[in-house]
Amino acid sequence: MTDLTSLTIAEARDGLASKSFTSLELTDAHLAAMEAARSLNAFILETPDKARAMARAVDEKIAKGEGGPLAGIPLGIKDLFATRDVRTTACSKILGNFVPPYESTVTSQLWRDGAVMLGKLNNDEFAMGSSNETSCFGPVVNPWRREGSNTALVPGGSSGGSASAVAALLCMGATATDTGGSIRQPAAFTATVGVKPTYGRCSRWGIVAFASSLDQAGPIARSNRDAAILLRSMAGHDPKDTTSVDIAVPDYEAAIGKSVKGMKIGIPKEYRLDGMPAEIEKLWSEGAAWLKAAGAELVEVSLPHTKYALPAYYIVAPAEASSNLARYDGVRYGLREPGRNIIDMYEKTRASGFGAEVRRRVMIGTYVLSAGYYDAYYLRAQKVRTLIKKDFEDCFAKGVTAILTPATPSAAFGVGEKGGADPIEMYLNDIFTVTVNMAGLPGIAVPAGKDAQGLPLGLQLIGRPFDEETLFSLGEVIEQAAGHFTAPKWW
Numbered sequence: 001m002t003d004l005t006s007l008t009i010a011e012a013r014d015g016l017a018s019k020s021f022t023s024l025e026l027t028d029a030h031l032a033a034m035e036a037a038r039s040l041n042a043f044i045l046e047t048p049d050k051a052r053a054m055a056r057a058v059d060e061k062i063a064k065g066e067g068g069p070l071a072g073i074p075l076g077i078k079d080l081f082a083t084r085d086v087r088t089t090a091c092s093k094i095l096g097n098f099v100p101p102y103e104s105t106v107t108s109q110l111w112r113d114g115a116v117m118l119g120k121l122n123n124d125e126f127a128m129g130s131s132n133e134t135s136c137f138g139p140v141v142n143p144w145r146r147e148g149s150n151t152a153l154v155p156g157g158s159s160g161g162s163a164s165a166v167a168a169l170l171c172m173g174a175t176a177t178d179t180g181g182s183i184r185q186p187a188a189f190t191a192t193v194g195v196k197p198t199y200g201r202c203s204r205w206g207i208v209a210f211a212s213s214l215d216q217a218g219p220i221a222r223s224n225r226d227a228a229i230l231l232r233s234m235a236g237h238d239p240k241d242t243t244s245v246d247i248a249v250p251d252y253e254a255a256i257g258k259s260v261k262g263m264k265i266g267i268p269k270e271y272r273l274d275g276m277p278a279e280i281e282k283l284w285s286e287g288a289a290w291l292k293a294a295g296a297e298l299v300e301v302s303l304p305h306t307k308y309a310l311p312a313y314y315i316v317a318p319a320e321a322s323s324n325l326a327r328y329d330g331v332r333y334g335l336r337e338p339g340r341n342i343i344d345m346y347e348k349t350r351a352s353g354f355g356a357e358v359r360r361r362v363m364i365g366t367y368v369l370s371a372g373y374y375d376a377y378y379l380r381a382q383k384v385r386t387l388i389k390k391d392f393e394d395c396f397a398k399g400v401t402a403i404l405t406p407a408t409p410s411a412a413f414g415v416g417e418k419g420g421a422d423p424i425e426m427y428l429n430d431i432f433t434v435t436v437n438m439a440g441l442p443g444i445a446v447p448a449g450k451d452a453q454g455l456p457l458g459l460q461l462i463g464r465p466f467d468e469e470t471l472f473s474l475g476e477v478i479e480q481a482a483g484h485f486t487a488p489k490w491w
C-alpha cells in the first residue's frame, strides 16, 4: 500500500469510500508518523486512544454509508481551540492543565462531519508571535531546512505546530487561527495552503481569545482543494458568536478548477518594499504571469494606508488582548500562585503564568487604553483601521476581483535568529498580512516557489468579503503552475 500519510484529504476520502483502507488504518499511520516526529515538537498532546475510538466509530458509519464529508480524516487541532475533556492551554503556563467541559464550535463541526482528532498542536503563547518560539512548550521545528544545512528553522507562527505537522505529513490538515497573519505566514514558511476567512465566516466560540475583532479560524492543508474541503466544515453561522455572520456556506471545493478568465487582479504598489529580496519580487511577478496566462487581467492598484497597518495593529491587538487576558487571574482557570492577599495572588500568578511576549502585549494594551492616552493611541488606531478598510473597498469598487501580494517578506529563519533584542524585527513578518485582518477580508497563502537556499515561499491572495471561493480558484491556478513541494524527510 502507498504510504497513507502522503495522501491528500481528497485522495483519502476516495480511498475510504472505495474501502481501499479504513479510517483506523489511516489514523494508525498518522499516529506512527507523529511518534517518529516528536523532535519537531509540533504536537504538544497526542490523543491516540481518542483518535482510534473516533476512527472505529466512523468506520462503522462508512460501512453503513453514513459517513459525513470528512469521514475518517485524521486532523490536528491548534491548542487555541477548546476540546471537551482534552487539555487546552493556548500554550501558556497560566492555563496549566485546563480541561474544558465544552467543545469549540469549529471543532465540533469537524467531528460532526466525521473527522478524527489526533491531538493538540503547538502555537505561540495565546497566538502572540510569528515563529512559535513564545510557546510554553518550546519552539516547533520546521520540516524544511536550507539545502546542505542542519540549522533548525522556525515554521512561522503563531500556528507553527499546525503548519509543521501538515507539512511533515503528521496529519492531513489542521485547524489554525489568524489575528495578524498566523495562518498565512506559517503556511508560506512550510509550503502549505493557509486560509484566513472573512471575519465572521467561522465561529470564534470556544477559541481562546487574543484580539476579538481580528481573530478568525481557518484551515492549513496541503492543497487548495483540501483547504476548501476543510473550510466548508469549519465555516457557518453560530448564534453563540455574535460576530458570526448568517450567510450560507458554499461548496468551496466547487471553486477548484473554475476559470479565472476576465478576473481583474490588483497588484498593490505599496507592497513593493524598499530592500525587498529579489527572490520575493521574482516570485510575485511569476505569480502574476501565471494568473495572466490563465486569462486574468493584472492591474496596478494603490492601498495608500498600508504603511500604517502594522503600527495600528500593534495598538489594536494588544489593547484587545489586555482586556481579554484579564480573565486569567488565578481564580477561574489553571495556575494560581499563592500570595499574602488577593492582589498579591493576582500579581504573582500573572507574573509567573504569562511569558515575556504576552506580558509585553498586556502592558502595551493597558497603556494605550488608559485615560489620557486612549484618544492619542487607541482611537487613532481605530481611525487608521477604517482608512485601511476603505483602501480595499475603493479598489474593489473599481472592479478588482482580488489582490495578489507576497505572503511574507522572507523565507523561514532560524530558531533564535530573530526578535531577541528587538521585538519589531519579529513583528515585521506580518507586514503583508495584517492589513487583511484590519479590514476583515479573506486571504489565502499558497506555495509558489523556493528561494536560493531551497526554502519554500508563498504568495497571498486577498479577496472581497465572503468571496473565499474566488481565492480558491485563483490559488488553484498558482498551485497548478508552481507544483507541489514536500520537505525531504530527515527527522
Ligand code: GLN
Binding pocket: 127, 128, 129, 130, 157, 158, 177, 178, 179, 180, 181, 182, 183, 210, 317, 427, 430
Ligand atoms: N504575529 C502577529 C502577532 O504576534 C499575528 C499573530 C496572529 O495572527 N495570531 O500579533
